[in-house]
Structure formats: C-alpha cells, structure tokens
Amino acid sequence: xxxxxxxxxxxxxxxxxxxxxxxxxxxxxxxxxxxxxxxxxxxxxxxxxxxxxxxxxxxxxxxxxxxxxxxxxxxxxxxxxxxxxxxxxxxxxxxxxxxxxxxxxxxxxxxxxxxxxxxxxxxxxxxxxxxxxxxxxxxxxxxxxxxxxxxxxxxxxxxxxxxxxxxxxxxxxxx
Amino acid sequence: xxxxxxxxxxxxxxxxxxxxxxxxxxxxxxxxxxxxxxxxxxxxxxxxxxxxxxxxxxxxxxxxxxxxxxxxxxxxxxxxxxxxxxxxxxxxxxxxxxxxxxxxxxxxxxxxxxxxxxxxxxxxxxxxxxxxxxxxxxxxxxxxxxxxxxxxxxxxxxxxxxxxxxxxxxxxxxxxxxxxxxxxxxxxxxxxxxxxxxxxxxxxxxxxxxxxxxxxxxxxxxxxxxxxxxxxxxxxxxxx
Numbered sequence: 001x002x003x004x005x006x007x008x009x010x011x012x013x014x015x016x017x018x019x020x021x022x023x024x025x026x027x028x029x030x031x032x033x034x035x036x037x038x039x040x041x042x043x044x045x046x047x048x049x050x051x052x053x054x055x056x057x058x059x060x061x062x063x064x065x066x067x068x069x070x071x072x073x074x075x076x077x078x079x080x081x082x083x084x085x086x087x088x089x090x091x092x093x094x095x096x097x098x099x100x101x102x103x104x105x106x107x108x109x110x111x112x113x114x115x116x117x118x119x120x121x122x123x124x125x126x127x128x129x130x131x132x133x134x135x136x137x138x139x140x141x142x143x144x145x146x147x148x149x150x151x152x153x154x155x156x157x158x159x160x161x162x163x164x165x166x167x168x169x170x171x172x173x174x175x
Numbered sequence: 176x177x178x179x180x181x182x183x184x185x186x187x188x189x190x191x192x193x194x195x196x197x198x199x200x201x202x203x204x205x206x207x208x209x210x211x212x213x214x215x216x217x218x219x220x221x222x223x224x225x226x227x228x229x230x231x232x233x234x235x236x237x238x239x240x241x242x243x244x245x246x247x248x249x250x251x252x253x254x255x256x257x258x259x260x261x262x263x264x265x266x267x268x269x270x271x272x273x274x275x276x277x278x279x280x281x282x283x284x285x286x287x288x289x290x291x292x293x294x295x296x297x298x299x300x301x302x303x304x305x306x307x308x309x310x311x312x313x314x315x316x317x318x319x320x321x322x323x324x325x326x327x328x329x330x331x332x333x334x335x336x337x338x339x340x341x342x343x344x345x346x347x348x349x350x351x352x353x354x355x356x357x358x359x360x361x362x363x364x365x366x367x368x369x370x371x372x373x374x375x376x377x378x379x380x381x382x383x384x385x386x387x388x389x390x391x392x393x394x395x396x397x398x399x400x401x402x403x404x405x406x407x408x409x410x411x412x413x414x415x
Binding site for chain 1: 178179180182183186187188189190191192193194195196199200202203204206207208210211
C-alpha cells in the first residue's frame with residue numbers, strides 16, 4: 001500500500017479535527033502548523049501499528065493529545081518561515097455573517113479554554129467540542145469514566161466562569 | 176452532571192463549526208506530502224502555491240472585536256436572538272461586521288466552498304481503544320516535517336513568505352524574497368508561481384513597465400496558467 005497516499009487520505013478526513021483540537025488544547029501561532037505536521041508524521045510512522053480496535057478518529061485524537069502536551073511542556077518557540085497569520089480557526093458556514101460569528105465564537109472559546117487547567121481542558125475539548133463519549137475519553141486518557149465525569153463537571157464550571165468574565169469585559173468595553 | 180448554560184451551548188455550537196482556513200489546510204497537506212517524500216509532492220505544493228496566490232490568504236487576519244461584541248451582546252439578549260443571529264439568514268441587514276477592523280477578513284464563501292470539497296470529519300460509534308498509547312507518550316522529539324525535508328518544502332516556505340509580504344503591503348520584501356527564491360531554485364517546481372508573484376510585486380511597487388514585460392513573458396511561457404488572470408488584473412489595477 002502506498003503510505004503517503006494513505007496518510008494524505010487521513011489528512012483529508014481528519015485535518016480539521018486535528019487542527020481544531022490542537023488549537024483548543026493550547027497550541028497556537030507558528031506552532032500550530034508544526035504540531036499538525038507532527039501529528040501526521042506520527043500517524044505515518046505508526047500506521048502499521050494501528051489496530052482496528054478503535055476508530056481512526058479516536059486513535060488520531062490520542063496522538064493529538066500527546067503532541068499538544070509535548071508542545072505545552074516545551075513551550076516551543078520556533079521561528080518558522082511559514083506564514084502563520086491564518087493559523088486561527090475560521091467559520092465554515094456559507095453565509096458570511098454566520099461564518100464570521102463562528103470564527104468569533106471559536107476565538108472566544110479559545111480564550112476561555114486558555115484559562116482552564118490542562119486535565120479539565122482535554123476532557124472538555126473531547127466531549128463538548130469533538131463530541132466523543134465519556135467512555136471514549138476514559139479509554140483514550142486511561143481514566144475511569146467517573147473521573148472523566150468529574151473532570152467534565154469541573155471543566156464546565158470553569159468554562160461558565162470564563163464565559164462570564166469574557167462577557168463582563170466586553171460589556172465594560174462597550175460603555 | 177451540571178449542564179452548560181444556554182449561552183455556553185450556543186457559543187460551543189458555533190465554535191464547533193470553525194476549522195482551519197482552506198489555505199492553511201492545503202499548505203499543511205503540501206508540507207506533509209513533501210515531508211513524506213511523496214511522488215506527488217511537487218504537484219501538491221504547486222497546487223497550494225496556486226491556491227495561495229490566487230486566493231490571497233483566505234481566512235487570515237480575521238477580525239475579532241466587532242463580531243465579538245455582536246455575539247456577546249446577542250447572549251445578553253437571550254438565546255433565541257443569538258441562535259437566530261447565528262443560525263438563520265439575517266432578516267435585517269447585517270451589522271457592518273468587522274470590516275473596518277480587518278480589511279483582510281476571511282471570505283467565508285471561499286472558505287466554505289473550498290471546504291465543501293474537503294471532506295468532513297467522520298463520526299462513528301466506536302468501542303474505543305487506543306493502541307500503542309504508551310509508546311506514543313515518549314518524548315522523542317517529534318520530528319518536524321521540514322527537517323531534512325526535500326527542497327520542496329523550503330521552496331513552499333520561501334514562496335509562502337513572499338506571498339505573506341505581498342499580502343501585507345511589503346512588496347519590496349516580497350521581491351527580495353522572490354529573488355532569493357530564483358537564485359536558490361532556478362529550476363524550482365514552483366517557479367511559475369514565483370514568477371507570478373514577482374509580477375504582482377513589481378506592479379505593486381509601481382514598476383509597471385518591468386511588470387508588463389514580465390507579464391508578457393509569463394503569458395507566453397505559461398499560456399494556460401491559472402495565475403494569468405490574477406497577474407493581469409493586478410497590473411491593470413496598478414497602472415490606473
């Protein structure tokens with residue numbers, strides 16, 4: 001089997017998810033493009049070891065979590081020649097106004113997520129944004145389902161608090 | 176389990192529909208293929224360079240503040256208003272969203288049409304198990320794709336950098352980068368794109384006669400180039 005072709009197909013199918021998830025797990029700017037590459041380079045090198053026990057999406061998300069955490073640990077600041085001014089997430093709806101609002105919603109969500117503690121953030125992103133089940137998250141992260149639920153509860157509470165802060169700030173600016 | 180507030184649900188629902196810009200996505204693909212040494216890498220990178228040159232940086236420099244207010248004010252008004260604002264075609268003229276703040280706002284039509292071609296994430300119900308999870312946790316310095324990558328990814332990077340300069344009004348910088356490109360990759364896979372960008376830069380700088388001369392040469396060398404319309408248009412605009 002032609003591996004580059006398989007990886008290219010996986011990129012087509014999952015690039016959006018990888019991109020979104022990395023960004024929401026705290027990778028930004030130049031690093032985001034690099035991290036996306038890293039994920040698919042790992043996908044490429046591990047492709048033969050992928051067992052059909054999980055869906056490809058879950059498998060790739062597991063890699064995303066590890067790459068994101070490596071970037072957070074290293075706080076990588078690597079100069080890259082590649083342009084990064086369109087590294088942010090953008091709305092995808094056909095209607096321009098809807099798309100603009102999606103873009104903005106994404107940016108607000110990122111801002112709030114940036115304030116969440118890492119463990120809670122991962123669970124929140126997987127369940128609330130990528131719509132994994134608690135069971136899938138538990139398996140991916142090697143946690144019990146109860147722990148996943150408890151982290152999700154705390155993450156939701158933190159997210160709501162963050163949203164309140166964003167709204168308050170916005171109101172203040174509008175005065 | 177505590178449920179999320181309606182505001183949060185609406186916000187997350189909208190955010191879920193965001194993704195990478197079409198240009199970033201395609202650039203990533205070209206870089207990946209180049210890094211993997213795929214046979215089709217040259218083609219892929221060339222397609223990307225064309226996309227970049229044709230579409231500018233679609234999705235870049237997206238405005239934040241004004242739309243933010245719209246969205247957040249919407250929340251204050253209650254969820255139905257906000258849902259309407261997000262979901263439905265506006266029945267009243269849209270607020271002058273963000274344009275003053277960001278002249279380079281994404282053209283979502285471009286983004287979504289490009290993305291319509293791109294595939295959607297697959298959703299399936301899976302009894303998940305992550306194989307090799309532990310093996311992947313080792314921090315073995317994940318290789319960046321451009322380390323030791325063939326010259327193609329450097330070509331792409333250089334051209335992207337020129338394109339970025341061009342997009343931000345630094346035509347002189349773009350021209351210098353393109354000159355570097357020409358010297359480094361005289362037989363480069365992306366030389367057609369580089370030549371196109373060079374013409375845009377020349378016209379941008381008001382060097383019309385040079386631009387025109389190169390445009391003629393470009394058109395005879397690449398009569399069917401998808402860049403020709405863009406190149407011609409840019410120079411006409413420049414010569415007004």
